[in-house]
Amino acid sequence: MSKVIMQVKNITKKFSANNRFLTACDNIHLNINAGETVGIVGESGCGKSTLAKMIMNIYKPTSGEIIYHNQDITKLKGEDLRQNYRHIQMVFQDPISAFNPKMKIGNIICEPLLNFKSIKKSQMKEKAKELLRLVELPEDFIDRYPHNLSGGQRQRVAIDRALALEPKIIVCDEATSALDVSVQAKIIELLVKLQREKNITYIFICHDLALVSLFSHRIAVMYLGNIVEKIDGDKLIKAKHPYTKALLKAVFSLNNEQNKNIETLSGDIPSPLDLPKGCPFQNRCKYCKDICKQEKPKLKEISVNHHVACHLF
Ligand code: SF4
Numbered sequence: 001m002s003k004v005i006m007q008v009k010n011i012t013k014k015f016s017a018n019n020r021f022l023t024a025c026d027n028i029h030l031n032i033n034a035g036e037t038v039g040i041v042g043e044s045g046c047g048k049s050t051l052a053k054m055i056m057n058i059y060k061p062t063s064g065e066i067i068y069h070n071q072d073i074t075k076l077k078g079e080d081l082r083q084n085y086r087h088i089q090m091v092f093q094d095p096i097s098a099f100n101p102k103m104k105i106g107n108i109i110c111e112p113l114l115n116f117k118s119i120k121k122s123q124m125k126e127k128a129k130e131l132l133r134l135v136e137l138p139e140d141f142i143d144r145y146p147h148n149l150s151g152g153q154r155q156r157v158a159i160d161r162a163l164a165l166e167p168k169i170i171v172c173d174e175a176t177s178a179l180d181v182s183v184q185a186k187i188i189e190l191l192v193k194l195q196r197e198k199n200i201t202y203i204f205i206c207h208d209l210a211l212v213s214l215f216s217h218r219i220a221v222m223y224l225g226n227i228v229e230k231i232d233g234d235k236l237i238k239a240k241h242p243y244t245k246a247l248l249k250a251v252f253s254l255n256n257e258q259n260k261n262i263e264t265l266s267g268d269i270p271s272p273l274d275l276p277k278g279c280p281f282q283n284r285c286k287y288c289k290d291i292c293k294q295e296k297p298k299l300k301e302i303s304v305n306h307h308v309a310c311h312l313f
Helices: 048-055 078-084 105-115 121-134 139-143 149-164 181-198 209-215 232-237 241-247 290-294
Strands: 004-017 021-031 037-041 062-066 089-093 170-171 203-204 218-223 226-232 300-303 307-309
Touching: 004 048, 021 048, 021 203, 021 226, 037 048, 037 209, 048 121, 048 170, 048 203, 089 149, 105 121, 105 139, 105 149, 105 290, 121 139, 149 170, 149 181, 181 209, 203 209, 209 232, 209 241, 209 290, 218 241, 226 232, 226 241, 232 241
Parallel strands: 037 203, 037 218, 089 170, 170 203
Antiparallel strands: 004 021, 004 062, 218 226, 226 307, 300 307
16 A cells, blocks of 8 residues: 555635635645645636645645644744755746746756755756756757747756656646647656656646546545545546536547537536535535535545545435
């Protein structure tokens, strides 16, 4: 059995807005195993990026803990917090905004190593070439600038920069969403190859359920700040929660029959400032019954490694 590398324990994040509270994440619980990919999916505003930012210590949670190496990393400060970034790195959707446009690629990928004094300036050129080979980019890219590269090449540089410190966990926040489909596939292939070689753990945040299901070992589906279903990636077809099933029905496929209607979700997403009592999915769910409006369903294990938050189960 794989070893748990990180425990997200009952994490809640509330933001204050005009004397009210917006609940971005509500009591999230997730164990992440070493060397696996956990896909976190859901529509925009479901809280998945807020969760990623709490794992990265960009946001502090309102309550709960994130345990890594036997300590709650949400409480880290100063040098301890800085050292924690060695272990947990992030790749963003838009690398161009994360890069200094005046820096050459070699400097961009070696900057974290210099900051942590892991290499000397004199070693930078050789290390940059080694890192570029790792992400299958030509060595002469060290002297290029970000604007000289294509979107896919820039994302490889972003992955390379994240890899430089040899982290144990990489959080990918919509890391392939801005790329063409063919480039997206190549980046995913690269991530999978690197995972096999280095036993990296990925937390892959994405709105595209079809993409996530291709390579995630486990998937957590989020709706309005809640995890509503957790399931093994290869069992996604057996998903039970009405929201996950609706997402699956909305996936386009080359095999779709031309005359078949694509089912879409009806009803509006409630405002996170004014969440209904009971199940957060109630006003869009065709199975909604009285209890759904009174009691919020708890996430229950209905079969091995399969958890659902729904009164139908
Ligand atoms: Fe639908 Fe009720 Fe299940 Fe919520 S708890 S998803 S409203 S059936």
